[in-house]
Amino acid sequence: MKMLVCISKTPDTTSKIAFTDNFTRFDTSGVTFIVNPTDEWYALVRAIEVKEQLQTGSVTVINVGPKENESVVIQKALAIGADNAVRIDADAADAFFVASQIAAHAQQEQYDLIFTGKETIDYNGSGIGGMLAELLDMPYLSLANHMVIDAAGSATITREIEGGVEVVTVNKPFVISAQKGMAEQRIPNMRGIMSARTKPVKVIAPVSVDTYTSIVNYQLPPARTEVKLIDPENPETLIKLLHEEAKVI
Amino acid sequence: MSVLIYVTHANGVIKKSTFETALYARKVADMLGTADVVAVSLGNVSQAELAALGNYGVTRVLADNSSVFTQFDSAAQTKALANAATATNAQVVVLSHNSAGKAIAPRLSVRLKAGLVTGAIDLPVISGASFTVKKSVFSGKAFANYAIHTPVKIVSVSPNAFPVVKGSGSATVEAWQSGVLGADVKVTVKEVKTMSDKVALPEAELVVSAGRGMKGPENWGMIEELADALGAATACSRPVADVHWRPHHEHVGQTGIAISPNLYIAIGISGAIQHLAGVNSSKVIVVINKDPEAPFFKAADYGIVGDAFEIVPRLIQAVKTFKAQNA
Structure with a gap:
């Protein structure tokens, strides 16, 4: 099974979010960057597991971003167990730009499975997988939390829907977005970290893409008013306040 | 057009x-x-x-x-x-x-x-x-x-x-x-499993959520009872889903699902920044925690500092009384 895993660079989950240039740019000073959690924990690890289970195939990770992403996110993915990496040398302008870059590479390589995480924790777009699937004319299984696949590429996938799950079958090639339940996070060991340094990272120039969307500016949410504390001896007051003051019940 | x-x-x-x-x-x-x-x-x-x-x-x-x-x-x-x-x-x-x-x-x-x-x-x-x-x-x-x-x-x-x-x-x-x-059509749907009697979490207007403060999955009865009384969906924090006290689909937060209900009641959840990220667009947030220093209180509209095991049963009773009066 020839597999491609799309990985994004995102701020660490504990990052304080601030902006510069009159709220038009994300302030990266003091921010630690990581591999987007669902890309790493679920998409990448499940791809590695499939290779281990079938005892054949390859796992390539792909990232659209500047050179520094090689040390920030690509090395981590290689240390966890990807075989090689591709970096498209461009700033990730928007979802369509990123999906178009990945699709241009995937078209040449003819992958069997393409994984993404369910969404990134920075722009929360959740669009890359669906766009890739349409660009490559493949089925798209979004929000998947379980997948079994055989050597022939016939898969049974559980995906989340409102208030439950849907169990579907599909044959390769397809695009899948992975979320919690697909796999368990793996911590790279020393051997993985050492071998990552010798794994190939291919750098590709971007293809030209029309700009579909752009961010005009950012806003921070308004501060919440001070919490109103309710006497624990009279918790019933809460229900009265929720009805009469907050008007939510 | x-x-x-x-x-x-x-x-x-x-x-x-x-x-x-x-x-x-x-x-x-x-x-x-x-x-x-x-x-x-x-x-x-x-x-x-x-x-x-x-x-x-x-x-x-x-x-x-x-x-x-x-x-x-x-x-x-x-x-x-x-x-x-x-x-x-x-x-x-x-x-x-x-x-x-x-x-x-x-x-x-x-x-x-x-x-x-x-x-x-x-x-x-x-x-x-x-x-x-x-x-x-x-x-x-x-x-x-x-x-x-x-x-x-x-x-x-x-x-x-x-x-x-x-x-x-x-x-x-x-x-x-x-x-x-x-x-x-290249995808075949084999089965759809939905909990038809429950309110689906992403669509829910009212949500009752609980965390490690509940001490174990056996104590979730009162959380479900409060949710049922309100007509709310149930949710949980990440640590609780990670140890399988609750199903993954109930996990709200940065790596779970983000929700924006009218009312979010958090019981025994300290309010880590990753959890707040998934719920802070809720219109009204209520926090019940015995630790007055829990960071969640800073993000809450209403708070009760106290033991959930004493407070939740009284809230259930209060909601039932309220519903009976306003039926």
């Missing part, structure tokens, strides 16, 4: 998210000076159910009740919607940012060469050729205003961001051939 919406239904019953998108689309159409809000219905939904979309501002419904749509395949749904967009000369397509919308909207963006903003939390600002949409970014820690530069625009609307107000009206329902064939 039209503003197009996609009808989400389960076994022929139209979901609330469709009414949200219909009302959103109606307002967008009014801003653009467009009369038609066209709803695309794929699969078997009754004529009466579809005509009633007129109550939410829909003028026309294109209904393809072909059996190919009994299987949800995002490629087939996208093809149908794209054909409808072309046939009605759609300027804007509005979907819900729910499981169907997340699968279809990105595909449709590619197919229609239309810029997409997912998870919109407000109406667009339209001024001449400029069209900007506000969405939540950094998992609720900030908002971004996105400009869409393409002639056709696609917006998926965050569930629960817009109140549903039922007006009056009736939509014209037209039998319509979407052009989707059996060969377009």
Whole structure:
């Protein structure tokens, strides 16, 4: 099974979010960057597991971003167990730009499975997988939390829907977005970290893409008013306040 | 010219998210000076159910009740919607940012060469050729205003961001051939498992959530009882889902699901920044925690410092009394 895993660079989950240039740019000073959690924990690890289970195939990770992403996110993915990496040398302008870059590479390589995480924790777009699937004319299984696949590429996938799950079958090639339940996070060991340094990272120039969307500016949410504390001896007051003051019940 | 919406239904019953998108689309159409809000219905939904979309501002419904749509395949749904967009000369397509919308909207963006903003939390600002949409970014820690530069625009609307107000009206329902064939469907749905008696978490207006402070899964009875009394959905924090006290789909937070209910009651959850990211767009937050230093109190509207095991049973009783008085 020839597999491609799309990985994004995102701020660490504990990052304080601030902006510069009159709220038009994300302030990266003091921010630690990581591999987007669902890309790493679920998409990448499940791809590695499939290779281990079938005892054949390859796992390539792909990232659209500047050179520094090689040390920030690509090395981590290689240390966890990807075989090689591709970096498209461009700033990730928007979802369509990123999906178009990945699709241009995937078209040449003819992958069997393409994984993404369910969404990134920075722009929360959740669009890359669906766009890739349409660009490559493949089925798209979004929000998947379980997948079994055989050597022939016939898969049974559980995906989340409102208030439950849907169990579907599909044959390769397809695009899948992975979320919690697909796999368990793996911590790279020393051997993985050492071998990552010798794994190939291919750098590709971007293809030209029309700009579909752009961010005009950012806003921070308004501060919440001070919490109103309710006497624990009279918790019933809460229900009265929720009805009469907050008007939510 | 039209503003197009996609009808989400389960076994022929139209979901609330469709009414949200219909009302959103109606307002967008009014801003653009467009009369038609066209709803695309794929699969078997009754004529009466579809005509009633007129109550939410829909003028026309294109209904393809072909059996190919009994299987949800995002490629087939996208093809149908794209054909409808072309046939009605759609300027804007509005979907819900729910499981169907997340699968279809990105595909449709590619197919229609239309810029997409997912998870919109407000109406667009339209001024001449400029069209900007506000969405939540950094998992609720900030908002971004996105400009869409393409002639056709696609917006998926965050569930629960817009109140549903039922007006009056009736939509014209037209039998319509979407052009989707059996060969377009490559995904086979084997089984759908839903907890039909429970309120689905992403759509819930009221949510009762609990964390490690509950000490063990055996203590969730009172959480469920409080949720049932309120008509709320249940949710949990990440540590609780990680140790399998609760199912993964209940996990709210940065790496779980983000929700924006009218009321979020957090019981025995300290309020780590990753958890807050998933819930801080809730309209009202109540925190119950025995630790007065729990960071969650800083993000809360109402708080009770005390033992959940004493307070929750009394709240259940108070809700039942309240419901009986206001029934």
